[in-house]
Amino acid sequence: MFLTINIDDARPIYQQVADGIKELIARGKLAEGTPLPPVRQLAADLGVNLNTIATAYRELQKEGLIAVKHGSGSVVASRTTTERDQDELLRPLRTALTQMVLAGLPENKILKLVMSELNAVGKGNK
């Protein structure tokens, strides 16, 4: 179970941390109720500023993915269906598909890649 940071990625580090934890939750590797490392500890382990991790955790808390209990740290929250605009959810998918088409990938290959990722990420939804 790994959190990955890529310095060539255009996203800021806090976003990569937040997205990485979201992915682990989606894949079921961080189950409901699993405690997350404390902000200070994760910042020390990664070698980043405290505020970077605090910002990542705040974003996750805002999206309802983690629950912060003062004194006992953060835990993965229970998954509840949230009302989100379908268009907003489709936007990143549209961007990724556009990039794949522009890269010259055939349609069947794109479909294969998408299904493979869905299977991997969707495991956490079962």
Place this chain on the structure above:
Amino acid sequence: MQPNWLLIVYYLLLWGSARVRGTYRRWRQPLLRGPEWFFNVHVQPDFYTGPGRKILNRYWIRIFVSYLIEVPLTIAIFVSGHFMYLIWLILGIAAFIHAFHVFSVDMAERQARQFAVSEAEQPVAAIALSLTSRRLRDYSNFRLETAIALSLVISFSWLAYYYFSTPEHHHFREVFAAPLFWLYVQMGFLLAKLVIVAWRAPIPQTQAEEHLAAREETRKLYIKACDRARVLLSIGILSWPILLSVPPAIMGRVNTIQLTAVLLLGMVLGIWQEIRRKRLLDVTLRARPVKFPELLGQSQALKWPLCYQPSVPMIVLKGVRGYSLNLANQLTQLGAAYLAGLFVLLALLRIGH
């Protein structure tokens, strides 16, 4: 054999052989990865025939700095006849060797980096941090922990009985000073074990498996070393009430048996340590050293060996002139508190003397 002679034999035989082995190991260390490497720096082909020769020679000379300190002190101890100080000398020199070696290797690598292969000096693009939880009990042997706990209970119960049975004849320090000190040192090794288990650092994403294996082997070696020290200290604590209780007529013989046993045990554990170290070397050589990206950057404000930076909670921070120990880190504070406690305990144990 008199205890003093046993101490001398212990010092010359056991410690002497450990020193020679350690010196030989540190001598070979720069070239372990082959002629293209200087420690963990991938150097240019003409490094060892050119500028690298001087850097290597200076490193080799620094290996012998500890001897410059140890030899005069050893002579002073032998001349004075206070051979018990040899134990303190061993502890002090061991700590110095480890700390100085880290500094010496770091200095050598920094000097060599200007002659490194440029591609190798590029930091890896992607790093990964394992979030899998590690618990102390996953690295602990239940039987060993039970044996240590039991030996401590027996020892201190025996000492308490010995002290309270005739308190007018026994001084508190005489009965409890040494065991309390060894117990505190043992707690220090347990604390070190906790730190080793909890310690996390990123690995390169490309060579994740090799680096993970190397880290895990290193972790296990250090944890075993801590457990070994705790066992030896427990034996020392357990032998104390025995030594206090034996009749004076056979005290010398019991002392001899005890020190001989420690000598033999030390030799066996030393051989075991070397076997484990060889296995660790085989695993760590498979993990190619990489440069990690500086996510925090070098701080211009850090000019001293100590700093207080609560917003960047790492133990050690990189400054303009080198590294700085961060007093805002909880582990640093714990370590400082432990050392302060050690000095207080040593001071208290001397009160009334």
